[in-house]
Amino acid sequence: MSRYAVNSLLYRLKKDPQFRAGFMADPARAIADLDLSEAERAAFVERDRRRINELGGYLHLVMSIPGLARR
């Protein structure tokens, strides 16, 4: 588990609308080049906020990324 990998990705999703749009369209592709564990990658691809949080994602980021929660 990498606290940095998870949270730097969350931070980018929050702050970079273009990256976020790409992620929402195709999460697996958007994060393909990032240094994530299998569990971390799966949590993001599933947009599983609780799992991302359990893997070290800071709550305030997890809760405040537009569209991260599956509707």
Added chain:
Amino acid sequence: MGRIVFAGAMSHVLDPDYYEHACGEAGRRSTEACMAEIARMGERLSAARAEALVVVADDHLNAFSFNCVPALCVRTGRTVQRMVQDHAEAFDRVLDHMPATYPLHEPLANAILEQGPEAGFDLALSWEAPVDHAFLSPVNTLHGSRPIPPLVPIWVNCFVAPQPTARRCFAFGQFLARVIAASPWRVGIIATGGLSHFPELALARVGETDTVFDRRLVHWMERGEHEPLLELGADELHKTGSHEFLNWMVLLGAITPARAVVRYFGELPRINLAAVEWTLA
């Protein structure tokens, strides 16, 4: 000779819509009641004719990216910008209607920064970091349409472990009081955040609070008994969802041994909202 002319602390998500969504009608009522008390505190702050307002709050991983997480950071410069967040969610949305730019009290900020190293505080400084709801919701609620004094925003790292200790934050507040006393200015100081919410920063526990713990904090503050608060550990603050009480510890150091007067304390499932003011000599 400068002095602290007003001291208050309060919750900082001051948005009735947000808490109505999270907690129903009780959330709206409680938030509006808390904000009304904060507005009355603001009338006293304005009457005290503060020339600067120190605002001690935390970063919600908003202003600082993961290339640097400062333990204690002072914002200097002439002005500070409100944080802008596209398609804001949750607590970020409340910023949208607020003024975009706020004057800073650059001489006081610089005095804090310059006197810090000799006093044992090697502080981070920023000329560019914007401020989010942790600063601007309380400041705007306090002042309404009245002029806002020049601000000195100070960030405490409340969330990214390892955080500064409660004792360290208190000592920093004592240092702030010395800087203010040696200055020519009348200064107000507020701390924001809390009380108990988001225990363990776990999404699964959003909606829980620790009211017993909060009432202990309030009891000690009302009595001016600050020694037990110095012993608060990071683990205890984390488990009870009291991360942001570190901001309050800075304020307590600045005004100790003054006693707190609780203007509002309201329990919600999501958070315990509070507004507290100190009686200064």
